[in-house]
Amino acid sequence: MKKTIIANWKLNGNKKIITDFLLNVHRHLTKTELNSVNIVIAFPQIYLCLVKHIINDLDLNIHLCSQDVSYNSIGAFTGEVSIHMLKENFVKYVIVGHSERRNFHNENNNIILKKFIKVKESELIPILCVGENLKEKEMKQTELVLKQQITKILDELGNTAFDNTIIAYEPVWAIGTGKSASIEEVINIHKFIKKYIQYYTNNSIQSLSIYYGGSVNEKNIKMLSQQKDVDGLLVGNSSLNSEIFIKMIKNMIY
Numbered sequence: 001m002k003k004t005i006i007a008n009w010k011l012n013g014n015k016k017i018i019t020d021f022l023l024n025v026h027r028h029l030t031k032t033e034l035n036s037v038n039i040v041i042a043f044p045q046i047y048l049c050l051v052k053h054i055i056n057d058l059d060l061n062i063h064l065c066s067q068d069v070s071y072n073s074i075g076a077f078t079g080e081v082s083i084h085m086l087k088e089n090f091v092k093y094v095i096v097g098h099s100e101r102r103n104f105h106n107e108n109n110n111i112i113l114k115k116f117i118k119v120k121e122s123e124l125i126p127i128l129c130v131g132e133n134l135k136e137k138e139m140k141q142t143e144l145v146l147k148q149q150i151t152k153i154l155d156e157l158g159n160t161a162f163d164n165t166i167i168a169y170e171p172v173w174a175i176g177t178g179k180s181a182s183i184e185e186v187i188n189i190h191k192f193i194k195k196y197i198q199y200y201t202n203n204s205i206q207s208l209s210i211y212y213g214g215s216v217n218e219k220n221i222k223m224l225s226q227q228k229d230v231d232g233l234l235v236g237n238s239s240l241n242s243e244i245f246i247k248m249i250k251n252m253i254y
């Protein structure tokens with residue numbers, strides 16, 4: 001199976017920066033390289049339509065991801081973007097429960113569950129972000145926190161909750177800090193998540209992928225992507241520069 005790289009641009013970029021970025025990717029990666037890795041980009045939602053046109057014009061094998069979605073479908077919800085709107089704009093993946101949404105927008109496990117359900121119902125692929133903060137890590141509560149974040153969804157949706165979905169382990173203390181989790185930590189946690197869900201669903205889970213995110217860069221991406229327990233990587237800061245992003249993709253291949 002191809003490994004995935006997701007560029008999460010958060011609140012960054014503009015039309016020119018995004019267009020130049022895609023032109024550089026087109027210029028510096030061969031067709032074979034582009035097809036060796038599943039490349040997914042989460043630019044700010046407002047640019048997704050523009051990006052789809054550029055990707056089509058350049059014939060780039062890149063998929064679109066949204067950084068968030070509303071759990072409402074239609075109506076008086078100022079500022080929100082619905083799953084239908086994302087679907088109309090060719091989005092394939094939707095990030096749900098990123099720690100920045102949890103922390104800066106007070107999204108709790110109930111809100112995240114509602115968003116997760118919306119994405120699953122629409123047949124887009126949800127990427128559920130989970131992870132502990134520094135205090136929880138220091139208090140050795142990582143597994144407890146992960147269980148709480150995951151169980152909410154299992155309780156509501158049952159054994160098929162995570163079929164054909166992605167869970168991204170993103171420890172909050174590793175995001176934007178330059179301090180990635182160690183390979184051992186990543187492997188252990190990914191194994192723990194998989195085992196916990198297998199246990200909960202009596203082993204009936206199908207095609208659940210587990211990604212890692214948190215200070216992934218051009219140096220550590222090779223080692224991380226070579227691990228069989230790591231199906232993909234979510235990259236913030238290091239994905240903003242096309243040169244580094246291209247280097248990361250090459251490092252995943254060679």
Ligand SMILES: O=C(CO)COP(=O)(O)O
Pocket residue numbers: 008098170174175176177178213214215216234235236237238
């Ligand atoms: O939040 C992230 C991906 O969703 C990770 O961000 P950084 O790569 O900047 O640590």
